[in-house]
Amino acid sequence: xxxxxxxxAREVKAGWRKDARVIGLVATAxxxxxxxxxLLPPIFGPVxxxxxxxxxxxxxxxxxxxxxxxxxxxxxGFLVDRIGPRAMLTGGLVVSAAALLIAALLPxxxxxxxxxxxxxxxxxxxxxxxxxxxxxxxxxxxxGKAFSIHTFAGYLxxxxxxxxxxxxxxxxxxxxxxxxxxxxxxxxxxxLIVAGSVLPRVTRPAAGATDSAKSTVGLDLLLSGPxxxxxxxxxxxxxxxxxxxxxxxxxxxxLWGTSTATANIALSGxxxxxxxxxxxxGIIADRTMHHERVAAVGFAFTSSMAMLMGxxxxxxxxxIFVMSLGGLLNGMIQPSRDMMVRAVTPPGSFGKVFGFVxxxxxxxGMVAPLLFGWMMDRGQPxxxxxxxxxxxxxxxxxxxxxxKPQGNLAWTR
Numbered sequence: 001x002x003x004x005x006x007x008x009a010r011e012v013k014a015g016w017r018k019d020a021r022v023i024g025l026v027a028t029a030x031x032x033x034x035x036x037x038x039l040l041p042p043i044f045g046p047v048x049x050x051x052x053x054x055x056x057x058x059x060x061x062x063x064x065x066x067x068x069x070x071x072x073x074x075x076x077g078f079l080v081d082r083i084g085p086r087a088m089l090t091g092g093l094v095v096s097a098a099a100l101l102i103a104a105l106l107p108x109x110x111x112x113x114x115x116x117x118x119x120x121x122x123x124x125x126x127x128x129x130x131x132x133x134x135x136x137x138x139x140x141x142x143x144g145k146a147f148s149i150h151t152f153a154g155y156l157x158x159x160x161x162x163x164x165x166x167x168x169x170x171x172x173x174x175x176x177x178x179x180x181x182x183x184x185x186x187x188x189x190x191x192l193i194v195a196g197s198v199l200p201r202v203t204r205p206a207a208g209a210t211d212s213a214k215s216t217v218g219l220d221l222l223l224s225g226p227x228x229x230x231x232x233x234x235x236x237x238x239x240x241x242x243x244x245x246x247x248x249x250x251x252x253x254x255l256w257g258t259s260t261a262t263a264n265i266a267l268s269g270x271x272x273x274x275x276x277x278x279x280x281x282g283i284i285a286d287r288t289m290h291h292e293r294v295a296a297v298g299f300a301f302t303s304s305m306a307m308l309m310g311x312x313x314x315x316x317x318x319x320i321f322v323m324s325l326g327g328l329l330n331g332m333i334q335p336s337r338d339m340m341v342r343a344v345t346p347p348g349s350f351g352k353v354f355g356f357v358x359x360x361x362x363x364x365g366m367v368a369p370l371l372f373g374w375m376m377d378r379g380q381p382x383x384x385x386x387x388x389x390x391x392x393x394x395x396x397x398x399x400x401x402x403x404k405p406q407g408n409l410a411w412t413r
Contacts, residue, residue, distance in 0.1 A: 021198045022137045023146050025191065026130045027153035029089055032181075032188045033126045034157030035164075036096055036119060039181050042162040046174040051109040061116040063366070068120030070362035074222070077128035077355020085129035085136075085351060086199040090192045092125030097185035104178035128355030135342055135350040136200045141286065143342070148282020148335040155275035155331070222356045226344040229398050230357045233337070236395035238364020239371070240302075241330070243388040244270065247372045248309065248323075251381035256313045262320075269324035277331020284332065291336035291343075292399045298333035299396040302326050303389045310385025340399065 040047065040061060048058045080088045096119055103115035130150055138146040168177040192199070221227060248267055252258040284294055305326030308314065314322060345353040375383045 018198055019138050019142055019146065021195070022133065023149050025196060025199060026089075026133050027150050028188050028191060029093060030126060030130055030150050031153040031157040032093065032184050033096075033123060034154040035161045035181055035184060036100070037123070038158050038161035039100075039165060039177065042165045043169050043174045043177060046169060047112075050174065051112065053109055057109065061113055064113055065116045065120035065123065066362045066365050068117050069123045070359050070366065072121060073124040073128070073359045073362065074352065074356045076124035077352035080125070080128040080132050080351030080355065081349060084200070085132040086192065086196055088125045088351075089129040089133070089199075090189050090196070092122045092129065093185045093189035093192070096122035097182045097189065100178045100182035100185065104175040104182070124355070127358035128351040131338065131342075131354035132351040133199055135345075137198075144285030144287075144335050144339060145282040147285065147338040148278045148280075151331075151334045151338070152275055152278045155271070155278060159271060159275065221346070221349060222352065227353060227356065230341050230344070231360045233340075233395050233398045234357050234360025235364045235367075236391045236398070237333075237337070238361045239368045240306075240388045240391040240395065242364060242368030243372050243384050243391075244306070246369060247376060247381075247384050250376060251384045252309065252319075254376070254379070254381040255310070258319070262316050266320045266323040269320050270327035270330070273324045273327035274331035277328040278334050279331075280328070281332035281335040285335040285339050291339045294336040295333050295340075295399040296396060298329040298336075299392050299399075301329035302333075303392040303396075306385045306389045306392065310382045310389075 040058070044055060044058055048055060051058070076088065099115045099118035099122060102118070103112050106115075131147075134143065134146045134150060164180075165177045168180045172179070245267070248270075249260060249263040252263045252266075253260060281294065281298075285291060288294065305322055308322055309319075341354060341357055342350070371387070372384050375381070375387070
């Protein structure tokens with residue numbers, strides 16, 4: 001092998017190592033954020049009893065969390081682009097740790113709500129900072145895989161939290177579960193401080209970016225057609241997934257008499273296979289520029305899954321298979337979703353754009369429980385699956401009718 005070839009091989013290997021460190025740090029932070037997101041639901045009962053309040057009042061903590069996140073995530077995205085994603089991500093982890101310490105150690109329901117408001121504030125940092133770091137630091141040939149690992153880490157955090165929280169609560173009480181989550185945040189923040197030199201401090205437009213790309217920032221960018229279309233896309237996904245994840249178990253029971261155990265196994269199959277679908281989707285996203293086609297295939301299967309659940313009384317094995325397959329295809333969409341946002345984002349604006357479109361998750365998260373709960377209260381479980389299907393099809397429409405990026409794509413170098 002010539003010295004030139006050896007030098008190129010060493011350069012490629014060094015690039016892989018650098019990308020792996022960046023992805024590992026960002027994925028760790030995203031994992032922790034999803035642990036915090038899922039921390040309260042498994043221990044609603046003990047927390048409610050500790051404060052002597054109703055389930056509605058404890059649920060209000062999650063409402064406060066989502067309202068604060070929805071209101072402040074876009075401003076957080078602007079700050080990410082201004083002062084840098086590394087500092088914002090580290091700060092978000094520190095704020096979340098402080099919020100959880102307040103919730104666990106200071107008495108009183110009011111302070112618990114305040115703690116969840118600060119936890120919602122911390123949550124505003126993760127998506128804009130994570131995607132800004134990945135978009136700026138990862139080689140364009142591997143960006144799809146980077147997005148998929150990032151999303152997979154979040155799914156993994158959500159998946160393991162219920163069991164971990166219940167174990168901590170059984171040993172140390174519900175306060176111990178909150179303290180454990182706070183320690184996770186502190187460890188992640190220290191990891192970013194110690195090993196974060198590989199992360200970009202401030203993301204700037206690429207040196208070759210055109211003047212128009214540099215100037216297309218601020219509210220004009222966020223209110224442009226392509227960005228608003230992606231915001232709608234995220235809202236539709238949040239509502240559709242909210243219907244499946246939150247209400248499919250009770251809806252299947254009311255419709256077909258499906259046992260809670262069977263429905264939960266099927267839902268677990270959906271969630272677990274969604275995580276693996278994300279990894280598959282990352283490989284696909286790096287091999288195609290036609291991300292809307294990937295979304296179309298995934299949406300075709302997930303909408304079919306929702307229709308089958310609402311109109312066919314499937315045997316147990318078939319139900320589990322159908323929901324697991326639907327989860328795999330649902331997860332496959334996620335990296336292409338992120339790539340579609342990246343394709344219409346000027347360099348140097350990733351924080352504000354991803355912060356803005358990720359607000360769609362909070363908006364959908366506020367609408368879905370009210371909408372589908374209203375349907376269940378009126379004895380209309382089939383309507384849940386119909387509405388889920390309609391929102392999947394609306395998301396599909398926003399994807400396949402998007403204007404294709406012209407000239408040099410945002411992810412090319």
